[in-house]
Amino acid sequence: MRLPYAACAAALALASPAVAQLGAATQSAPPDGVAEGQGAANPRGHYAALDALPDWGGIWFVMAGPPGSAAPPEPKLKGEYLQRREAWAAEVRANEGVARRARSNCSPPGMPRIMRLAQYPYEFIFSPGRVTINQEAWMQTRTIWTDGRAHEEDPDPSFMGDSIGRWDGDTLVVDTIGISGELEIDTGWPHSDRFHLVERIHLDPADPDVLVNEMRMDDPEALAEPFEVTARYRRDRYGKLYEFQCSQNDRNPVDEHGDTRFE
Amino acid sequence: MEQTMTKLGVPLLCLALAAAAIPAAAHHSYAMFDMNKTVVLEASVTRFKWQNPHAFIEADVAVGGASEHWAIEMTSPNNLAQEGWKRTSLKPGDRVRIWVHPLRSGARGGSYVGVRLTDGSTLGDVG
Secondary structure: OHHHHHHHHHHHHHHOHHHHHHOOOOOOOOOOOOOOOOOOOOOOOOOHHHHHOOOOOOEEEEOOOOOOOOOOOOOOEOHHHHHHHHHHHHHHHHOOOOOOEOOOOOOOOOOOHHHHOOOOOEEEEEEOOEEEEEEOHHHEEEEEEOOOOOOOOOOOOEOOOEEEEEEEOOEEEEEEEOEOOOOEEEOOEEOOOOOEEEEEEEEEOOEEEEEEEEEEEEOOOOEOOOEEEEEEEEEEOOOOOOOOOHHHHOOOOOOOOOOEOOO | OOOOHHHHOOOOOOOEOOOOOOOOOOOOOOOOEOOOOEEEEEEEEEEEEOOOOOOEEEEEEEEOOEEEEEEEEOOOHHHHHHOOOOOOOOOOOOEEEEEEEEEOOOOOEEEEEEEEOOOOOEEEOOO
């Protein structure tokens, strides 16, 4: 009985490729720059080393500039991106400052805007080979690989992009590409899918309860010169992120033209 | 909708230039609100929604012999918690005084500034 049974099972498996695939775990290769058995996927034995990293515990809220401080800098766009910006600004002026928004409020802003949102805090989780940023806004998760891997060769355009980082002393230096060209630098400031961001994130030497993110953006198609802006976050040591299920409370639904009422 | 707030007869106990800072880079722009104007509503709460992206108050406001229904947008619950708010701070039926920056359009809505609760305590900026 045994042999015919095995032959039958093998024949069935061959005849049902979908079933066979469901039963098998995906076996991805290590990413470029990470050897077999190393990197973020193999954390055991590397947790103690995390104690050498700076103390970023608690949650962090974006800080407003001090009263009377200068307005934040604006990107310098060029070409068709500048034209799009000007058309957008003209439309907003004609509409008493209210911007049209062509997607649901339940669509998250993605990078880099999501790192500069005033209302929703962040937390930074260290584990071997990676830093994970949980964002209350839209309950988004951002992964920064710190295990020495290279960027993906051709990452799928996405809201968070492809982020790799390294520790330069107590500063996390993050390099991000692969951010979707449908997203924006800030509201009304478009960029291309060649947008590139470098962040230097560190505690403020003058105040360990302030985290500083020095952001530098370049884009050979959209930006006439690199755009630099610094975000600051204040610590709430024992705070926690709240749940964010946008559809529970979406006050800005999309109308029959695909637009929402306001940006 | 084309009428001004004053023509609508909204009880303008307070109509002042507000020094409150406009939240920067928030979930959405505040351009639809007149952030330079504050109105005070004698309100009966009909609904208090304690959820992201924005908490919300809906309330009936007596104007003369009539009643207007107002929708008031707040910041995120986590930000509100930092100034003392809780999910249970308001409940339907509570009679409260609410300070808001009204919608520019004249529609009966606004951006939350502050509140005096039924027990007389206050949250936010009650000027």
